[in-house]
Amino acid sequence: MISTVINMTKEGSQIFDQFKRLPNELKPIKKALQQKKETVTDVSNLTNHEAKLVQSIKSQTRENNLNNITRTKAYLDFFKRNPAIEWAFLAHMVSRNAGWNMTDLKGSLLTRLMTKEQQEYFFAFLERSNWLIFHDAYPQLLLYEESIRTNKNQFYLLPQFGISYFMQVMWDIYYQKRDNYQLSVALIINEQNYIEDRVIQNKDYQATLMESLEFKVQELLELNQILFPFSDEKQVKMIGQSVHQFASLKERILLGKRLYQLLFDDEFFSNIYDMALRQPHTGSRKDYWPYIFNDINESNPGEPFQESLSNCKLIPGANRLYSPTLENAWSNVEQKPAEKGDWYSDWEVIHYLRKDPSKVNGNIYEEYCESLEKVELAILAKGPMSK
Numbered sequence: 001m002i003s004t005v006i007n008m009t010k011e012g013s014q015i016f017d018q019f020k021r022l023p024n025e026l027k028p029i030k031k032a033l034q035q036k037k038e039t040v041t042d043v044s045n046l047t048n049h050e051a052k053l054v055q056s057i058k059s060q061t062r063e064n065n066l067n068n069i070t071r072t073k074a075y076l077d078f079f080k081r082n083p084a085i086e087w088a089f090l091a092h093m094v095s096r097n098a099g100w101n102m103t104d105l106k107g108s109l110l111t112r113l114m115t116k117e118q119q120e121y122f123f124a125f126l127e128r129s130n131w132l133i134f135h136d137a138y139p140q141l142l143l144y145e146e147s148i149r150t151n152k153n154q155f156y157l158l159p160q161f162g163i164s165y166f167m168q169v170m171w172d173i174y175y176q177k178r179d180n181y182q183l184s185v186a187l188i189i190n191e192q193n194y195i196e197d198r199v200i201q202n203k204d205y206q207a208t209l210m211e212s213l214e215f216k217v218q219e220l221l222e223l224n225q226i227l228f229p230f231s232d233e234k235q236v237k238m239i240g241q242s243v244h245q246f247a248s249l250k251e252r253i254l255l256g257k258r259l260y261q262l263l264f265d266d267e268f269f270s271n272i273y274d275m276a277l278r279q280p281h282t283g284s285r286k287d288y289w290p291y292i293f294n295d296i297n298e299s300n301p302g303e304p305f306q307e308s309l310s311n312c313k314l315i316p317g318a319n320r321l322y323s324p325t326l327e328n329a330w331s332n333v334e335q336k337p338a339e340k341g342d343w344y345s346d347w348e349v350i351h352y353l354r355k356d357p358s359k360v361n362g363n364i365y366e367e368y369c370e371s372l373e374k375v376e377l378a379i380l381a382k383g384p385m386s387k
Helices: 025-033 048-064 070-080 087-104 116-150 155-161 165-175 180-200 202-208 215-220 249-263 271-279 348-351 365-383
Strands: 223-231 235-244
Touching: 025 165, 025 348, 048 070, 048 155, 070 087, 070 116, 087 116, 087 223, 087 249, 087 271, 116 155, 116 165, 116 180, 116 235, 155 165, 165 180, 165 235, 180 249, 180 348, 223 249, 223 271, 223 365, 235 249, 235 365, 249 348
Parallel strands: none
Antiparallel strands: 223 235
16 A cells, blocks of 8 residues: 655644655655765865855855845845746745734734734744744855856755755755756745744744734734735736645645745736835835835824725725834844754655646735724724724
8 A cells, every 4th residue: 555644743644645656856856865864064174165155155144134124135136146046036025024014013903902012922923933044045045156156066065054954955956957846845845844843833932922812813814914916007916825824834835835836927927026126125015005004104192093994995084004114113133043953854745846736816905905904893893992
């Protein structure tokens, strides 16, 4: 009997299709992953050139990992130089969304539903997750760039940055075959596994955020969409996906695959990319929807909350929703060093690399508008406490 069953994870067991043979293109990956051995990371084994390169990449990573704005820009700058690495643009767009989520915590809606302490916990969760992903991914991107510049595979240096053995295998294979889809999905698998124990299953976040009331309220209100906005004949449009079961590693990886497929759909990519180039990321939702949001608070301090939206439009005479820039919402955070350890343990994770031929439905505009109106209703339901 053919049985392909992935190991138990903290989110529960996951069973892949037991009656399909492993595709031929995945067999070399399986073989390489099964040959895992301890990798040498002793700096003393490096040549002077290699040591300088490692230090340069670590320095560039620190400089660009100061906050959401610097990370988001770094991803886009890299993609402009290296358009083959499509994951970098996906990371840029998801990072924009992370910035909007961060500033929402200081905007005119969530400040009326969450305490200051809850806002700070949620920000810490978002910032730590995105800091860790950049800390792990950016050295990989720069090593790729160096490999292209020198026409020499430099991925043997990945252990110097604590990169998973899984990605060492995937970069080596990519350098030979240049399969952009396969690499992009591999990076999605890697980033979500990288934060799984460090943040998602971290007992501090479990106690203060993942099981907290405000996180469940956000899921109920569905104020958790990832949006890819673009302009079409001067009209703002958007596609995206809603985030459900964020605590599930499997669901986050599948979400990443859907977002990747949406973003690089020929129907949407050029318009989204054009808007990303034209509109620098500030963290404010005014970046893409200035008719609804403003980075200046138009309300008077202490005045009762009033609805602003109806059918995705501003109610006549209503104030725009306050959406501050990240600079005005949050200060930079000094992060503790990333926890050591390699998440990779089972080759069967490569089943995620299978291609899904079905088309992703990215219609999100009406759902997003409805979610904003639901939040406004929730604020009004609180009554005088929502001032």
